Structures are given as C-alpha cells and as structure tokens.
Amino acid sequence: MTPLIELRKVSKYFGPVVSLKDIDMRVYAGEVHCLLGDNGAGKSTLIKALSGVHQPSEGQIYMEGQPVVFNSPRDALDKGIATVYQDLAMLPLMSISRNFFLGREPKKKVGPFTLYDAAFAAQVAREEMKKIGIDIRDPDQPVGTLSGGERQSVAIARAVYFGAKVLILDEPTSALGVKESAVVLKYIVQAKLRGLGVIFITHNVHHAWAVGDTFTVLNRGRSYGTFKKEEATREQLLQMMAGGEELEALAVELDLIAKKDPTTAAQIEHKAAEELHKPN
C-alpha cells in the first residue's frame, strides 16, 4: 500500500539550529499516527513542514507516491492536508458558521455580486457538527461560547468536511480536561474510520496509547524510529518519550552526589533556602 504521505530524509535548519535531521516517516490512510517527543524535539517543526508553513531544508515529501512541495498553508490545504493548531484553531468572537467557512466561504451570485451564502454556511455547520455529536442550537453564536473540546471538534469537523485526506492535530488535548479530551479523542477515531490519515501530536502517553496505531518518537530533531502498537508497550513508549535513558542517568548522578558528599548537598540546600527568604 502506498502511504498517504511520506517523508524521506527530511531536515530543517534555522540558521545554526538543527530542528529536524533526516526524518523518515510514513502515514497511511485509516491510521492514527502519533508523533511523540519532549519539548523542543521538533514535532511542531515537522508538522509545519507538512502543512506548508515551512519548507524542508533537505529531503522530500511524497503524497500518494508523488513528490510534492507545499508552498503555503493554503497550498497544503488544497492538496488535502488540514492542520488543527492547538491555540490558533478558532476566532472566539466570530460565529461558529463563519469560523467553519473562514477562508473558503460559500458563495452565491446575486446579479453582478458574489455574496457570502450565510444560510448555506449555517445549515452545513449545524449538520456537520451534528454528525460528530454536537447539537448546536445557533450557528450564529460566537465560537467563544463553546467549550475548549467543542472548539477543537469544530476545527476537526471543518477539516473533514472540506475533504482533507490528512488531518494533523498539534496537541489538541493539552489544554483540556479529562472529559473534553475524551470528546476530542472520539473524533480522532471517527476521522480515522472515515479513511483519513491522522497525525496526532501529544505529550500525553495515555491519549496516544488510547487512539494511536503507529508511533514515531522524536528526540532533539532526530527520529527514534516508528513503532506499531503491537511492537511496543506503553512503558517502553513512555521511556522513549521522556528520553528515559537520560532520566535514569540523571537519577544515578544525583544519587551519587548525595551519597558521596552529604555536606556539599546540605550546603547547597541551605544556600538555596537563604536565597528564597531574602527580601527582594
């Protein structure tokens, strides 16, 4: 099966900063591909390369087997890659239906004028939201009156409606509570069942484990590799995500310091306490 989207040896440099180095990754239709890694690992940079915000410095992206270049977010969108950003998903003061169609307004011709078809927008927004289980009373109500999970859901519904083949979600659950996250995770699965390839970025290994089929772990711009769910355990994944080996090394080091030199450790502690209690 040809992957929906494939990265071969993709690197991205910002001046001297190496954000991504030689990344290989394949996303297939009908799978949830989780992208994991610590802060600064390069996850956002990777999806920005996929969504047309950045162009890779080296390497090539393929879509359904064909090499592609995404010149702008709009370009990627037109080619079927929709991205839902955690914070930039919606304009809170704008109505649900206007948000839903922002940038791709439905048009109707009235005489010589091309108008925004508000009635159509309202109807579609309501129907599409209903399909994912949210019954909005009034598509004219501002998005700001929806809860965080519902807002994410509007963004996902929008991407699905506009025929996205690949849906990229950058930490959609990071600001959400347990219930709200569950709502969003449900739509991720729904999108996958509809045959989309979903790239799901998260820091939460439980969320990743709940919906993911495949996992790619990034660390300092490099890939630790891709694992199928059958091939790994949750604990292994967690270790890789947190840079487990480094953590272990650090624990040992701290332990050593404490054992070898209790006086220094105590002094450091004392000094820190003094600093804290100083006025100003």
Added chain:
Amino acid sequence: MAVRTQDERLRPISLWQRLLLRPELGSIAGLVVVFGFFAIAAGGSGFLTWAGTRNYLEVAAQLGILAAAVALLMIGGEFDLSVGSMIGVAAVMMAILSHPDYGGLPISLSLVITLGFALLIGYFNGWLVLRTGLPSFIVTLAMMFILSGANIGFTKLITKLTIVSGLGDSLAKDPLSFLFTGAFLGLPAAVWWWLGVTLVLSWVLLRTPFGNWIFGAGGDPTAARNVGVPVRRVKITLFMLTAAAATVVAAIQVMGLGSANVLQGMGKELEAVAASVIGGCLLSGGYGSVIGAGIGALILAIVQQGIVYTNIDLDWFKVMVGGMILGAVILNNYLRKLSMQVRR
C-alpha cells in the same frame, strides 16, 4: 436513527440573546440617552427643529464617512492615525490643482488625481505596516506628522500661504461638484454620501466573502492566513479605503467652502476612532460594526451641535465626548461579556 423534529432542534433563542450578538447594541442605547437628554434640555430652543436636525446630520455625515472606513480598518486589526492629515493633504491638493492661478484643472479631474494620490498613500501605509511588522499605531502616527508637515511645506512653497481660496469660478463651471455640494430631499449631499458609504461598507462586511476575511484578518491574522485568507491584501485594501474616505470628506469640504486649509481634518482621526469604538469596534480588531460607527458619529455630532442649543458653555463639549467614550466602552465591554457566556 431517531428523527427529531425541526422545532425541538431549533429551540428558540431569546430575542435578548440575539440582540446581544449585535456589536452596535450599546451605541443604540447611547443614542437614545443622548438624544433624550438634548431633546429635554434643548428641545425648546431649536434642537428638535428641522434646521437643528440638519445641523447635526451634516456634522455627523462628514465624520461618519470617515468612521465607516476607519471602523472596517479597525475590525481588520489596524489603525490609521494619518487619516486626519490625509484630509488636509487631499483638500489642498485638490484646491491647488483646480485653482486658476496654479493647476487650472476642472475640479472633477483634480478629484480623480487626488484620489489616486490618496490611494497610493493608503497603499504605502499598509505596505509599511506589513513590511516592518510594527504596530500600525506607530507607523501611521509617523505618517500623520509627515503628511501634515509636508502639506504645510509644499503649500507655502507653491502659494506662499497656508490657505488656498478663490475656487468659486472653477466650482461653478463643473457640474460634477453638485455631487458634493448639492441637496436632495432637503438633505445635503454629505448626508447621502454618509448613508451610501455606511450601507455599502456594512454590506461588504456582513454579506461578502471579503467581509469574512476582514473579521479573520483582524481577529487572528495567523489563524486566518493558515486557512487561506489573503491577510496582506485585505489589510492593504482597507488602508486604501480609509485614504479614499478622507478624500471624499476633503472633496465635500473644499467644494462646499470654495477653499482649502492645511489644517483641515486635524484631529478627525481620533474622532473617527471614537465613533467606531462607541459603535462597538474592539481596539484589538476582529469585532465591530460599520452601522455602529455611523451611530457613534451621530452621537458625537448630536453632543457637539446639541450643546449649542443648551445653556452649557461650548468648552464642555470635550468633557462630554470623553464621558461618552468611556461610558460606551464600558457598556460595550459588559454586553460582549454577557454574549460570550457559555450557553451550552
């Protein structure tokens, strides 16, 4: 699958909740209060007469034309503090081009040339703001000084004065000046321009795809760009529109008076912002109403003209304007918060 009835799904939304979604709600309340106040305080001394009404409508019209464009620009997330100086520049330019001693052109031709120049300045404003990434507040503040300074400089260089007068003949010769000075149904041309500009721009904002882009570009430019809104084009167009509105106001003033003054339009930029804010525009962009800006202009004009009919000293006008702005913004803020309460 259970079929639900239309009625149940569309549970009625109360009229109040619908009204709360209108940015201009607060300004309508303000209009009622201000009109009521002057109707009581000055109703007996001519405020309510046709002449009194015409008076404040004319003042409102000039400010309103400007405010309509400024409101759109604010909804698009930008400011233009140079728009007042632009009026002065456009007025003097038009006057010099048409003056028998200098340009000698028909006034309508001067208007077209001036409009072209204004659009260029508007484009430059927008380009500079987007290019530098600096707040438009700062960029257009600089432009305000540059325009008004250059205006005085050039005008003195050409005419040795800061006033260009004696346009009466060239105005009389040009039938098109009627479009700016005439009257229809007892109302001066300026009022018709105001109504026209307000209705057209409000229609653009609410009924066209471009209007949706304006909200998007102002509300969150990055998000809007990511979903494909041509944010640059939208903002530059709005800067050009604002400069064009300044030119229309300049044309009304020059053709009405038969002269131009380099100080014309001074301070109008802030009055237009005030009208827009009273009308529900957010300083941070992405929210507001053109109709509201029109109502805001009307409120300011009623205060300015109404005070003449009362015993209150004119010096207090600015105090009242300041109070109006504060009151309106606090009210608008409160109403918006109400409308944003989670409803589901």
